[in-house]
Amino acid sequence: MEPMARRETDLWFTEYQTPDMRLGLRISDILLNVQTPYQHLLVVKTEQYGNLMALDGAIMITDRDEFTYHEMMSHPALCSHPSPRRVLVVGGGDGGIVRELVRYDVLEKVTLVDIDEQVIEASRKYFPSVSSALDHPKVEVRPMDALVYIKDHQDEFDVIIVDSTDPVDFAAGLFEEAFFRDVHRALRDDGMVVSQTESPMGHPDILRTAYREMKKVFPVVELCWGIMPTYPTGSWTYTLASKIHDPRKPLRLPPEGTKYYSPKIHEACFVLPPFLEKILGEGQDPV
Secondary structure, eight states, X not given: OOOOOOOSOOEEEEEEEEXXXXXXXXXXXXXXXXXXXXXXXXXXXXXXXXXXXXXXXXXXXXXXXXXXXXXHHHHHHHHHSXXXXXXXXEEOTTOHHXXXXXXXXXXXXEEEEOSOHHHHHHHHHHOTTTSTTTTOTTEEXXXXXXXXXXXXXXXXXXXXXXXXXXXXXXXXXXXXHHHHXXXXXXXXXXXXXXXXXXXXXXXXXXXXXXXXXXXXXOSEEEEEEEEOTTSGGGEEEEEEEESSOOTTSOOSOOOTTOSSOOHHHHHHHTOOOHHHHXXXXXXXOOO
């Protein structure tokens, strides 16, 4: 086999995913490079994954693989709640989760609350297929602090989806018991919440902490997982908590056209291998 030909450009984006691990992607153009009031926002065009958005050096979305994350953040909860009419999305300013939600006819309103308006505008410009539903008539976009918003809206939502960045700086509170108690109050009597809870291989400590903080508040807490190629280690976890309903049991079919999620994936993604059960139950890392 002949070696791969060297390309004309040799400009790379490198994410330092852990102190001992990096992901490098060749880029052909820098589309946006700004410091917002909250974080560093970068959008580049990559050879492997198309357009890529990074916040403070961490990959948030790419054109090629965003659907795996956005579908898993949306459909397990929407398919297992018996009557999801009002949904709150915390973070997620790129609009990918909103895009998935508005496909459900049963929904009456989706509220997106993201503190950084520049992220929303960058997605509108550089990720049109992801942000395509931000102007949908059922969608309300509120660029503000979600911690403040949730405290002011009690007993209002059927499902809350917490699409947070890593738990540092202004996002740190989104992984703590106090926040989940505010979420509990903002949910209706049979409400459900789903939160991204990081990589089981890359950040088992964050996963374990978030899972246990949710268990302090909700009687039903279940973990599911799936692939996410450009996130640390390529696998990702999602923790669903509920006041009543079992999120492992799908009650309706997803909209047509999903590329990752399916009813069979729904049932399978909650089956945890022993190393993941050990992380949750014994507080040990997988290796």
